[in-house]
Amino acid sequence: PPQKLAAVGFSAQGNFHGSYYRVNPAALKNPETAWIFEGIDDEKLGAFGFSGNGAAGFEL
Structure with a gap:
């Protein structure tokens, strides 16, 4: 495990697909x-992204 080599590391990893929030x-x-929502026409918030293509879903 990476913790043994460098004394720091991670406890989980995996593939994911992000999603959006609904108002x-x-x-x-x-x-x-x-x-808060003035000027926002879409009911979906964060239906895009660089990692997983959504605002939510990166928590393991």
């Missing part, structure tokens, strides 16, 4: 949170 419709109706 909760209730957040669009709530005045305390609706302003």
